[in-house]
Amino acid sequence: MDIYLDTAVLDEIRAAKSWGVLRGVTTNPSHVAKAGVRDLKAHMQEICFIADAPVSVEVVTEDGEEMVRQGLEYADWSPNVVVKIPTIPAGLQAIAQLTKQRTAASCSGCAHFTGCPIRERFLNANTLEKNPEVNATLIFSANQAILALAAGASYVSPFVGRLDAIGEDGLLLVADIAQILKAQNQSGKIIAAALRHPVHVTAVARLGAHIATMAFPLLQQMVGHPLTERGLADFMADYERSRQQ
Secondary structure, three states: OEEEEEOOOHHHHHHHHHHOOEEEEEOOHHHHHHOOOOOHHHHHHHHHHHHOOOEEEEOOOOOHHHHHHHHHHHHHHOOOEEEEEEOOHHHHHHHHHHOOOOEEOOOOOOOOOOOOHHHHHHHHOOOOEEOOOEEEEEEOOHHHHHHHHHHOOOEEEEEHHHHHHOOOOHHHHHHHHHHHHHHHOOOOEEEEEOOOOHHHHHHHHHHOOOEEEEOHHHHHHHHOOHHHHHHHHHHHHHHHHHHHO
């Protein structure tokens, strides 16, 4: 299962990247506002460069045609951009239209354009021109996932924690979608989202989610364990004693 970071904070993305575990980033308008972003394009291009992995950028409209327009604009920013679209009727319309269009990321205005190894890699692989990928977000039922995938989404994002918060079983939703993909031998990846604690991460991995996206503090919780800290302290203390003998 791939680990994504659910944030727009550059320092958090740099930290996760330095650990060698980061495989993508998901953002949304709330994350962007929290990070104090003023220039969305420049900020997302910086995230794409730091992560060097798929980065979901969410449309900010409820109109289907405008979703397509924004999606094409986002796809132009970087070959790593995945367009994030809400799973509503207008969103399904936009997914169906957007994923049928060929586009190539110009990366115009990117601070890293000259000599960019990421752009060079896509050019060499002849994958700079492609149909935009879509992450269908705000999934709260298996039927929504079925429809999003039918419309052409590459990813579906069930929100586990938000369902748990209203007394429903978010993990059951992940299990249902995974079973449907397996039974239908269907392509598409599950991004388990709105994860609230490390147990959620372990559970969605067991259930077949392809990706778990999480806030940076949750990623920190995953690596931390009191016995690890205690064991390391013991080892270091023993090492110091051995040097003094």
